[in-house]
Amino acid sequence: MKISIDEIKFIKELYPRFELDNETVNAYRNAIDKLPPITISRNKILIDGYHRLTAYRLEGRKEIEAKIFDSENEDEIFIEAIKANTKHGKQLSIKEKRNLAKDLYKKMVRLNGASKVKQQDIANILSVSQGTISHWLSDVIEKEKEAEAQEILELYLNCYSQGEIAEKKGLSEATITNKLREAIFNFIKSYKIKDLVSNLQFYNVWRTFGLNEKQLKFPGQLPYDLVENIIYYFTDDPVIEPNLKLSKVVDPMAGSGVVRDVCRNLYRRYLLYDIEPKREDIPIEKNDILKGFPERARGADLVFLDPPYYNLMDNDYPDNEFTESYESFKESMGIVFDNCKEILKRNGKIALILKPMNEKLFDGEWLDMSFDCANIAIKKGYKIIKRISAPLSTQQFNASDVERAKKSKKLLNIHRDIIIFEKI
Numbered sequence: 001m002k003i004s005i006d007e008i009k010f011i012k013e014l015y016p017r018f019e020l021d022n023e024t025v026n027a028y029r030n031a032i033d034k035l036p037p038i039t040i041s042r043n044k045i046l047i048d049g050y051h052r053l054t055a056y057r058l059e060g061r062k063e064i065e066a067k068i069f070d071s072e073n074e075d076e077i078f079i080e081a082i083k084a085n086t087k088h089g090k091q092l093s094i095k096e097k098r099n100l101a102k103d104l105y106k107k108m109v110r111l112n113g114a115s116k117v118k119q120q121d122i123a124n125i126l127s128v129s130q131g132t133i134s135h136w137l138s139d140v141i142e143k144e145k146e147a148e149a150q151e152i153l154e155l156y157l158n159c160y161s162q163g164e165i166a167e168k169k170g171l172s173e174a175t176i177t178n179k180l181r182e183a184i185f186n187f188i189k190s191y192k193i194k195d196l197v198s199n200l201q202f203y204n205v206w207r208t209f210g211l212n213e214k215q216l217k218f219p220g221q222l223p224y225d226l227v228e229n230i231i232y233y234f235t236d237d238p239v240i241e242p243n244l245k246l247s248k249v250v251d252p253m254a255g256s257g258v259v260r261d262v263c264r265n266l267y268r269r270y271l272l273y274d275i276e277p278k279r280e281d282i283p284i285e286k287n288d289i290l291k292g293f294p295e296r297a298r299g300a301d302l303v304f305l306d307p308p309y310y311n312l313m314d315n316d317y318p319d320n321e322f323t324e325s326y327e328s329f330k331e332s333m334g335i336v337f338d339n340c341k342e343i344l345k346r347n348g349k350i351a352l353i354l355k356p357m358n359e360k361l362f363d364g365e366w367l368d369m370s371f372d373c374a375n376i377a378i379k380k381g382y383k384i385i386k387r388i389s390a391p392l393s394t395q396q397f398n399a400s401d402v403e404r405a406k407k408s409k410k411l412l413n414i415h416r417d418i419i420i421f422e423k424i
């Protein structure tokens with residue numbers, strides 16, 4: 001196919017150790033109509049034939065015969081160009097070959113997955129032995145293996161089955177199981193509660209937790225340490241013998257996704273949903289809890305419930321069935337308890353976080369969400385197995401709030417309940 005010479009792009013990295021050889025160009029100019037076609041990619045990047053192209057340019061030609069390498073993928077173009085260009089030009093140094101071997105390997109892995117890369121292919125391209133390639137790549141392969149093991153663990157923690165991961169990674173299910181066992185075994189071996197749960201609580205009145213400095217700021221977000229204590233106390237620790245077993249936590253109103261961070265740290269599996277996912281960097285699936293759960297959520301050990309409330313939260317979230325009125329809040333919670341029953345295992349638990357409060361900051365009706373929700377849950381077939389007081393910081397009130405409260409003989413509310421239910 002004839003291609004306009006001006007459209008052809010030359011990328012230096014595709015020509016390691018390239019130096020123009022004038023003698024070759026002159027010889028080509030003398031045989032200009034007998035030269036084989038150059039090779040370019042679909043997006044007109046020159047893959048092979050720089051001397052021929054130069055000869056054509058110097059002869060004042062506008063077009064050149066070119067074979068098209070049918071790809072626009074940068075990695076594929078790189079590999080194809082290196083294959084063609086290491087054969088001519090100046091001899092590459094050992095260091096250059098070693099770096100190229102690593103580049104080729106990484107690109108081949110990216111294209112086809114580590115299991116499909118043959119070191120012999122790289123050895124052939126660079127004209128060295130397979131043993132040399134194996135030696136050069138040992139650290140890259142080690143890192144690659146670690147990254148792969150981490151990726152497998154991440155997928156498993158995000159509730160992908162071992163079969164699904166095997167398919168995704170192009171590996172056997174047995175390999176996936178082994179890698180998971182190893183990762184979880186290492187975790188268990190180095191497991192020290194004290195280091196793991198930084199602010200472990202020992203009584204059922206918890207200290208006031210602030211937002212952790214690593215947490216991104218989202219309205220209505222729970223402190224990491226509070227979530228960590230809940231997950232630690234109300235799910236089982238990982239087990240590998242006789243079978244792999246990690247607790248499964250489902251958060252249907254995930255907000256900022258703090259539950260995910262905790263679950264990854266404690267090696268619990270997690271699934272996050274929200275009617276309006278607020279982050280794209282972590283897996284939060286769009287789902288309306290009032291309509292039920294996706295199939296994947298079945299088999300939960302713990303459902304983490306941190307719903308938006310009627311009144312004070314009005315400003316943070318658009319009005320919906322939870323925030324419209326106290327009646328609609330309670331009605332919605334009834335639906336939530338029903339839907340949770342569908343996905344919870346036998347004896348599965350719900351951790352419900354609530355803040356009973358007055359309708360207004362000081363006045364209005366006392367809305368005892370904890371009491372009311374507990375009654376609803378009991379009617380729906382749950383029992384309460386623990387109640388924890390997790391107070392809010394007094395810092396949410398300013399001096400004038402306190403002054404006003406004193407004058408009007410009102411108590412300011414910093415009470416927050418965590419109620420743990422078990423499905424009967």
Ligand SMILES: C[S@@+](CC[C@H](N)C(=O)[O-])C[C@H]1O[C@@H](n2cnc3c(N)ncnc32)[C@H](O)[C@@H]1O
Nearest residue numbers: 220221222253254255256274275288289306308
């Ligand atoms: C109090 S926030 C949760 C905060 C979260 N625990 C955190 O620490 O970031 C309540 C969340 O419920 C979500 N939500 C409201 N109605 C919902 C519904 N019907 N289904 C699912 N999520 C809903 C809101 O979008 C909001 O992100």
